[in-house]
Amino acid sequence: MSWDQARAVGALTKVQQALRRTNPTTLAHLERTRDPFRLLVACIISLRTKDAVTAQASQRLLAEAPTAQELARLAEDRIAQLIYPAGFYRTKARQLKRLAQELLEQYQGHVPRERAALLALPGVGRKTANLVLGLGFGVPAICVDTHVHRIANRLGLVRTRHPAETEQALEHLLPQKWWIPLNDLLVRFGQQVCTPRWPRCSSCTLGQECPRVGVSKAR
Numbered sequence: 001m002s003w004d005q006a007r008a009v010g011a012l013t014k015v016q017q018a019l020r021r022t023n024p025t026t027l028a029h030l031e032r033t034r035d036p037f038r039l040l041v042a043c044i045i046s047l048r049t050k051d052a053v054t055a056q057a058s059q060r061l062l063a064e065a066p067t068a069q070e071l072a073r074l075a076e077d078r079i080a081q082l083i084y085p086a087g088f089y090r091t092k093a094r095q096l097k098r099l100a101q102e103l104l105e106q107y108q109g110h111v112p113r114e115r116a117a118l119l120a121l122p123g124v125g126r127k128t129a130n131l132v133l134g135l136g137f138g139v140p141a142i143c144v145d146t147h148v149h150r151i152a153n154r155l156g157l158v159r160t161r162h163p164a165e166t167e168q169a170l171e172h173l174l175p176q177k178w179w180i181p182l183n184d185l186l187v188r189f190g191q192q193v194c195t196p197r198w199p200r201c202s203s204c205t206l207g208q209e210c211p212r213v214g215v216s217k218a219r
């Protein structure tokens with residue numbers, strides 16, 4: 001393992017320790033079933049939406065439409081009604097309806113386990129595709145959202161400008177066993193400790209290992 005890799009793994013292990021006593025709220029925990037269809041639907045609803053709203057909206061929709069067949073049968077207005085007040089609920093309702101139709105037409109109602117096929121589905125970007133691959137299918141993939149991008153840069157693990165570059169840089173840096181849990185780890189850390197504006201540095205376990213506190217480039 002290179003020094004960079006060892007440093008990254010050391011920092012992430014400390015992040016894990018910092019989160020031991022906190023309450024999980026991320027998608028990985030909201031959707032415990034690891035069912036690819038449920039994850040896909042919840043992830044689409046979650047974009048620009050708070051976790052608590054996502055959880056309730058997903059539960060309402062998936063209770064009425066637990067499969068692609070049932071979702072395709074729902075009217076767009078009904079989907080919008082069920083997922084309200086998720087952000088952009090009308091756009092998402094349209095995407096979810098089309099998503100269900102495409103899953104039926106192309107994959108007999110199943111979610112494909114290839115990234116390219118996932119990315120071709122309505123409403124699915126790289127972040128969603130990687131989340132479904134990792135949590136739904138156990139295929140190693142790094143789901144980079146704003147928290148992962150921000151914290152990986154703040155910790156000095158990567159120096160990137162866009163989430164796609166961050167994904168690539170982290171793939172090179174981290175052993176594969178960190179890829180799937182990384183999103184959950186850094187999202188929770190970003191929400192509860194290393195917040196964007198006022199990070200709680202005084203109670204953070206990273207301490208001198210964080211470049212932001214200005215000490216730890218020494219080996």
Ligand code: SF4
Binds near residue numbers: 200202207210213
């Ligand atoms: S020391 Fe502060 S900036 Fe660094 S990881 Fe911890 S909370 Fe974030």
